[in-house]
Amino acid sequence: MKRLARACTAAAMGVALVLGGQPVVAHAAAQTSKVELDASRQAQLTYKDEDSVAGKFSSTLYTDIMVEGARSMAPANTVAEDTAVEYDDPERQVRVKREIRTRGNVVDVEVTVTNTGAQERYLQVDLTNSINTDRALTGAFADGRFTVGPEFGGYDTVLEFPGARYSGVGPSFNDTTAARELGSVDKNGAQFQRGRWFDQVGPGDSLRAHATLTFETQESAKDSDRDGLPDLWEEQGVTLDDGTRLPLNEWGADPHRPDIFLQMNWMRSEYETLGCFENPGKTECADAKTTSYRPSRTSFDELVERFAARDIALHIDAGEYYSNIPNYGTRHGGETENYEEYYFRSTIPGLRMVSNVNRLLGQRSAVFHSGVVGDMMNPSNYSVGVSLVGDNGFYVAKHERMTKESQLRNTIMHELGHNLGLNHNGATKFKDQVPKSDYLPNYKSVMNYLYQFSYFDYSDEEAVSGGPLPQECNRAGVDCYTGDYRIPADWDNLTINSARLGRPVGTAGAEAEKVDVRALEKLDREIAQAESENxxxxxxxxxxxxxxxxxxxxxxxxxxxxxxxxxxxxxxxxxxxxxxxxxxxxxxxxxxxxxxxxxxxxxxxxxxxxxxxxxxxxxxxxxxxxxxxxxxxxxxxxxxxxxxxxxxxxxxxxxxxxxxxxxxxxxxxxxxxxxxxxxxxxxxxxxxxxxxxxxxxxx
CATH class of the missing domain: 2.60.40.10 (Immunoglobulins)
Structure with missing residues (x-):
């Protein structure tokens, strides 16, 4: 972490807990599936639709081969090549070939078992797919196909098992074909799906099993602007499972423009936390800090304007003190936190920030980020911020060495940038392609320690090494990188759709809140006047x-x-x-x-x-x-x-x-x-x- 010196300041490095997402730029739909095949019986299938809040789909496909009732296993020295495995089982006298191919959102599975013995034999192939999720899944069967998926906000998996003798879906591995029929659907769940092929196979002949898996984004999970908020939420609002109504459509959300919702909370002063106004005689009140940890309204306005210049709407809830969200009556931000001298004393910063997200946002974390402003993080630690990379929480340390409002403003943008998938050397998606340095001379970004307080913006063009070193590299404790590098532009590679956003914790549709607009406007004028009198x-x-x-x-x-x-x-x-x-x-x-x-x-x-x-x-x-x-x-x-x-x-x-x-x-x-x-x-x-x-x- 970077120290905040009296003359030169820089922010602390974020704590990476969750990484993922894609850039917010003009884009075509990106649907990708991937297979990792092992040599025994398993294959890991993954799929992701970038225009969806469903995240990454994962399932495990099991191939089980039986010969006269005994299991056939691949020899220990069998090697998988790309997406195919082929081996001979001399004990069972069969040759096995497994092949899995992907094409966009479709996975084709082909298994061929050839009888290499001299006599006719009973062969059986089971293809069992297990969807890796803790969500409840239901299944349906129609037109020879199964459709399996959650109630909303995810992917439907469409499975076909042509030529299978038995097929079914169920809550456990063996429930799938327990009914010994085609198209069996267990009403208790559908996490497992199976097709079973079997026959008496003569010498030199083969039993073939084929399955097709197609992944489809549910309507309730579509996210056209890749901001992590489902289109339906932005069009209709969302009612969370706990009953909270979030009429995002009334709050200015747009399914065709990225929206970022940010809740800012900050500490009360030490003087107020100790109750010194009510009990001024307390000994500790004599020297209690009266520091205000509140960012200025101007800082919030400038942050909103910076994102708006990139056609991204930043919606801020800072309690009664500030909000640019229209028709927004019930506010949650502001001066809600008690003073703590050292915010992360005896705790792990990442865990404390995750706790903040859960405590301050609850299920609202499916929409909002959480930022907290307070004092020092730990004794003798003058770093000014810490964040969860690719997640929803960050902390800003406004201690005695942070003396300028611009430092606080830039640090908020810096730490929010970590939430949006940026690090000190550019977008995290390129972390294996760029130098691991916090001081890249030509990377002009608020994310770069060199420019955190002199440059209020993310980078908007590729940064390429070369040329003379800037004067910032002459500061004490700065070690500028002098090798070659190319850093893609920050704005083109933000990961706005972080892991928590758009989680299936509610249903589309929310009744608009009745808001006294005149009262809110009057409050806003009073707050603005009071701030001007500071x-x-x-x-x-x-x-x-x-x-x-x-x-x-x-x-x-x-x-x-x-x-x-x-x-x-x-x-x-x-x-x-x-x-x-x-x-x-x-x-x-x-x-x-x-x-x-x-x-x-x-x-x-x-x-x-x-x-x-x-x-x-x-x-x-x-x-x-x-x-x-x-x-x-x-x-x-x-x-x-x-x-x-x-x-x-x-x-x-x-x-x-x-x-x-x-x-x-x-x-x-x-x-x-x-x-x-x-x-x-x-x-x-x-x-x-x-x-x-x-x-x-x-x-």
């Missing part, structure tokens, strides 16, 4: 303290945070500093009062220079306020001129009060308060003259 604090005087010249008093300020994020702030009045923590405007903890001790020396209007600074030293408020001061009682003596001016004396520290609760965080112990007063020379002269006139009956 970093600003409003201050007003709520209690002027009825100040009297020459006497110590207290002025009460009220601080209001109109921004979205909480923060710790220093309130500075003269030489007095008070620390307060203010929640975001939507938390109910965004207001606090601060009592400022003052020592006014003269009547009139006393200025208060107030400054509020964030923990990072950024000014959130600065202004000169004013409070009235009434005159103090005049002494009996008329000898006022020449009297010593009363000096301000130290006062206790100020007090910050969280409003409206009466349980408040204690102020930081700082310097004593200093009175702020206007010059009083002229005022004293006026008062002295008035006293003299009164004493001599002049007024």
């Amino acid at each position: 970093g600003n604090i409003d201050v007003e005087i709520v209690d002027e303290g009825d100040l009297t010249a020459g006497k110590e008093g207290t002025v009460t300020l009220e601080l209001h945070n109109p921004g979205l994020d909480l923060g710790r702030f220093d309130v500075i009045v003269g030489e007095t500093k008070t620390q307060v923590v203010l929640g975001g405007v939507r938390t109910g903890h965004n207001t606090a009062t601060v009592r400022v001790p003052v020592s006014p020396e003269t009547q009139g209007s006393m200025p208060l220079d107030v400054m509020v600074r964030s923990e990072r030293g950024v000014t959130a408020f600065e202004d000169r306020l004013a409070v009235p001061v009434r005159a103090g009682e005049a002494p009996a003596s008329t000898a006022m001129q020449g009297a010593d001016r009363r000096k301000a004396t130290p006062t206790p520290p100020t007090t910050a009060v969280q409003a409206p609760s009466e349980k408040h965080p204690q102020p930081e112990k700082t310097s004593s308060a200093a009175a702020i007063a206007v010059p009083i020379v002229l005022l004293l002269a006026l008062i002295g003259g008035a006293a003299f006139a009164w004493a001599n009956n002049l007024i």
